Amino acid sequence: MRLRGxxxxxxxxxxxxxxxIAIAFxxxxxxxxxxxxxxxxxxxxxxxxxxxxHPSAATHRFTKGFWGSNYFDPRQVxxxxxxxxxxxxxxxxxxxxxxxxxxxxxxRADGGAxxxxxxxxxxxxxxxxxxxxxxxxxxxxxxxxxxRGSGPPMPVQVQQRIWFxxxxxxxxxxxxxxxxxxxxxxxxxxxxxxxxxxxxxGTMEALMVSPVAMREVIIGKLLPYFVLGMGGMGLSxxxxxxxxxxxxxxxxxxxxxGAALFLLTALGMGLLISTLARSQxxxxxxxxxxxxxxxxxxxxxxxxxxxxxxxIQGLTHAVAARYFVAILQSVFLAGNVxxxxxxxxxxxxxxxxxxxxxxxxxxxxxxx
Amino acid sequence: xxxxxxxxxxxGSPPDQVVLEFKNVSKTFTAGKRKIKALxxxxxxxxxxxxxxxxxxxGAGKTTLMRLAAGLLVPDTGTITVLGxxxxxxxLAVQASIGYMPQRFGxxxxxxxxxxxxxxxxxQGVARDQRVDRYRELMRMTGxxxxxxxxxxxxxxxxKQKLGLACTLIHPPQLLLLDEPTVGVDPVSxxxxxxxxxxxxxxQGMSVVLSTxxxxxxxxxxxxxxxxLGKLLGxxxxxxxxxxxxxxxxxxxxxxxNKRNVQKKLAQGAGVIDAVIQGERVRLVMDSTERxxxxxxxxxxxxxxxxxxxxxxxxxxxxxxxxxxxxxxxxAPQTDFNQRRRIGGGDNKVIEVHDVARRFGDFYAVKHVTxxxxxxxxxxxxxxxGAGKSTTFRMLCGLLPPSGGQLRVAGLDLRKAAAAARARIxxxxxxxSLYGNLSVRQNLNFFSGVYGLHGQRRAAKIAWALQQFExxxxxxxxxxxxxxxxxxxxxxxxxLMHEPEILFLDEPTSGVDPxxxxxxxxxxxxxxxxxxxxLVTTHFMEEAEYCDRLAIMSAGKILALGVPAEIKQEASSRxxxxxxxxxxxxxxxxxxxxxxxxxx
Numbered sequence: 032m033r034l035r036g037x038x039x040x041x042x043x044x045x046x047x048x049x050x051x052i053a054i055a056f057x058x059x060x061x062x063x064x065x066x067x068x069x070x071x072x073x074x075x076x077x078x079x080x081x082x083x084x085h086p087s088a089a090t091h092r093f094t095k096g097f098w099g100s101n102y103f104d105p106r107q108v109x110x111x112x113x114x115x116x117x118x119x120x121x122x123x124x125x126x127x128x129x130x131x132x133x134x135x136x137x138x139r140a141d142g143g144a145x146x147x148x149x150x151x152x153x154x155x156x157x158x159x160x161x162x163x164x165x166x167x168x169x170x171x172x173x174x175x176x177x178x179r180g181s182g183p184p185m186p187v188q189v190q191q192r193i194w195f196x197x198x199x200x201x202x203x204x205x206x207x208x209x210x211x212x213x214x215x216x217x218x219x220x221x222x223x224x225x226x227x228x229x230x231x232x233g234t235m236e237a238l239m240v241s242p243v244a245m246r247e248v249i250i251g252k253l254l255p256y257f258v259l260g261m262g263g264m265g266l267s268x269x270x271x272x273x274x275x276x277x278x279x280x281x282x283x284x285x286x287x288x289g290a291a292l293f294l295l296t297a298l299g300m301g302l303l304i305s306t307l308a309r310s311q312x313x314x315x316x317x318x319x320x321x322x323x324x325x326x327x328x329x330x331x332x333x334x335x336x337x338x339x340x341x342x343i344q345g346l347t348h349a350v351a352a353r354y355f356v357a358i359l360q361s362v363f364l365a366g367n368v369x370x371x372x373x374x375x376x377x378x379x380x381x382x383x384x385x386x387x388x389x390x391x392x393x394x395x396x397x398x399x
Numbered sequence: 400x401x402x403x404x405x406x407x408x409x410x411g412s413p414p415d416q417v418v419l420e421f422k423n424v425s426k427t428f429t430a431g432k433r434k435i436k437a438l439x440x441x442x443x444x445x446x447x448x449x450x451x452x453x454x455x456x457x458g459a460g461k462t463t464l465m466r467l468a469a470g471l472l473v474p475d476t477g478t479i480t481v482l483g484x485x486x487x488x489x490x491l492a493v494q495a496s497i498g499y500m501p502q503r504f505g506x507x508x509x510x511x512x513x514x515x516x517x518x519x520x521x522x523q524g525v526a527r528d529q530r531v532d533r534y535r536e537l538m539r540m541t542g543x544x545x546x547x548x549x550x551x552x553x554x555x556x557x558x559k560q561k562l563g564l565a566c567t568l569i570h571p572p573q574l575l576l577l578d579e580p581t582v583g584v585d586p587v588s589x590x591x592x593x594x595x596x597x598x599x600x601x602x603q604g605m606s607v608v609l610s611t612x613x614x615x616x617x618x619x620x621x622x623x624x625x626x627x628l629g630k631l632l633g634x635x636x637x638x639x640x641x642x643x644x645x646x647x648x649x650x651x652x653x654x655x656x657n658k659r660n661v662q663k664k665l666a667q668g669a670g671v672i673d674a675v676i677q678g679e680r681v682r683l684v685m686d687s688t689e690r691x692x693x694x695x696x697x698x699x700x701x702x703x704x705x706x707x708x709x710x711x712x713x714x715x716x717x718x719x720x721x722x723x724x725x726x727x728x729x730x731a732p733q734t735d736f737n738q739r740r741r742i743g744g745g746d747n748k749v750i751e752v753h754d755v756a757r758r759f760g761d762f763y764a765v766k767h768v769t770x771x772x773x774x775x776x777x778x779x780x781x782x783x784x785g786a787g788k789s790t791t792f793r794m795l796c797g798l799l800p801p802s803g804g805q806l807r808v809a810g811l812d813l814r815k816a817a818a819a820a821r822a823r824i825x826x827x828x829x830x831x832s833l834y835g836n837l838s839v840r841q842n843l844n845f846f847s848g849v850y851g852l853h854g855q856r857r858a859a860k861i862a863w864a865l866q867q868f869e870x871x872x873x874x875x876x877x878x879x880x881x882x883x884x885x886x887x888x889x890x891x892x893x894x895l896m897h898e899p900e901i902l903f904l905d906e907p908t909s910g911v912d913p914x915x916x917x918x919x920x921x922x923x924x925x926x927x928x929x930x931x932x933x934l935v936t937t938h939f940m941e942e943a944e945y946c947d948r949l950a951i952m953s954a955g956k957i958l959a960l961g962v963p964a965e966i967k968q969e970a971s972s973r974x975x976x977x978x979x980x981x982x983x984x985x986x987x988x989x990x991x992x993x994x995x996x997x998x999x
Contacts, residue, residue, distance in 0.1 A: 036522055040518045232507075233504075236505060240469045242524065396471070396491075396494075399472060399473070
């Protein structure tokens, strides 16, 4: 009866308080839209300046590769000065310089030269652009040599296939990872906030002096927010599959089980924070710094864990979201790969147990 | 209630049964580096079937004592027995048999009245088939029946208090602990709460421990536990506290003399324990039964009338506090304080409020209020929490735009006026806006800098403040570590650094001990005498007596406006020829309710 009373109260409060609904349902939508559409790790329509000092049939054969690619948004200018200016004024992120002697130099034994200048401020983007430019120009060499029928034959034929994300869409990998971030928010931030709200408003004192056991108070918070979190999760999965067309290759059942485990961990963290911080302000700060930011940066959701320095890599093992991101990405993109899912699920289980056990130990029915 | 009633209505509990016992209980809290002894070796026995009052100013240890009794805190030393159970080890069993209402009533504001009741019925394990009857009884008792579907957050302060009480009573407890249930609620609700509690004790033999900072409530308790700074000062029936001072109390009437002047002179006189303004008289408490030489005290006022009166509980409390702390040194006239404000006479209106309203959404916090304040006046806004006092204040200080009406302060509209106009007012907010991690001196330095005091003048002003407000000993103490009374003095010093003409004080005495309150009002008097206009809000009815004029506010309206004596006079009736300010307040609220009912 006591537990039911507590849970009913919690649901009523969720219904009346727009902020928890917002965190649980609005936040996933906003974050998914933002990351799904706004953040893309693919460079598309990169503005690029083609400096062609002496346009000819030969230069046209070379530059048409840029016009035909949807990676580039090229603009052709006749002088290098103008080209450099476009780079300096951020009108273009890269510059391809085809000198006036391009056509003649092709006939020479040592071959011609083109110059590529790339704005390297955004290192990631610069690498992408340089890769794309190289692609265009390799393509051109192949076509040229085929056309002449003379050039040196390719020693190796590369047959490239991309697995799991064959279209190489960064959405396919960002959106599943984002679900882990969203669940961290709902689980940890929301629980930390609502527990500290009870402290702030003095209702915790009234709860404690009633004959409820602390166990019941904790379960009374866990269950409603577990349901809310799974709701947010469901919404995110629906959006991922139907809005962003992320393939869901594994089973929904496995996905839900993984999500449930992770949500327990996140709720555990939130409750633990709230036993330490008794004001909503401190609780939200701690929740963001201790759970949300690590989930964002150290979970492998955007930044590959394998390429982090060893110390940071070690640190990521303490971030629950990393295990869930691994589960999410393999269930979405690869299927039920037990060799990935199982160890990560075990890690989550261990963390959930740990956090909930500490919370249980730390929360006594005392005001100190 | 009187002793006879209390003893004749015990139900099954023998008269000398003890429901709550503290043995050598000490409790220390650490705040940063500082250790606070909240309770120091306290011995208490609370008898069954009566109301026991827990009296003391803020920081006395009342809440700590309550929480210890409820098993929410563990004592450092000593044992606590509640209804025969050990409060530390059997806290769950204790909590199942007591009712405890925390200071903020423990209500969920986003749940309705009914949902709050349901929740607490679930938590207390009240059987479903008993609930209907129990709810009906509680709603009848508290008068909340028409409001069961209203959100608790939308209730008035007094209604919240009653709902909080109903929630704690949902499973009738053997021992009821009420932590400051009457603080900040209007006097009508206060009286109603007392009559409910009286009835619980009489009809059901419930034992009640009630803490309060209102000294007049002590007289309604069967027994009083007096606490100060964690120490037990005494524990006996309230009458016995005051009996010692029987024959020490007088009222003084000095025709032709300003009552505030009379009070100031008396308060500094030799052998005087206490002097407070009461209506048109000054109530005087001496340290011996010897009849005071009133002419000497008042320096040759010939027609002063001295009339012996019975001692009150408050007298004994003040006497006890005085014996614990040294008497404040005489408040010498603040010669340094500028005299220019006297110019212009007393009829200058410095604050004009005309038909001012303030709306928040569809809720009117202030409804078409009109009043004005003359130069050098002490003007009080009196009302319970939520009456609209602070909102009115914020509008006057230009912190909040009014939804309608005109406001002028020192002839200027502070919303539009430049900083120069603001330099003419001083504002002390409810929370004493001090920088908690700065020292006293740094706070003074900062506030004088903000108002453009520099060099010699700033140094002189800071020295003045430290000396005048007796803060020299604490000049380098971090202000968040100061006791409340010191914080209040520092906050007032900060508000005065730039010698404002008008001083706004928002609930300046809330929570500070009665001695600090008395000193505070002496300082206000000093300022008023020098021509400073003082606007002050308070929920202490007796403080209204210190004001030249006052406005009584309730639910955003001004119910009465005028000189304290006039306001009281209007409330006098055949049954009550000499009403107190509280009586006047209650009759005003009742009249207002009748009027709004008859208007539909």
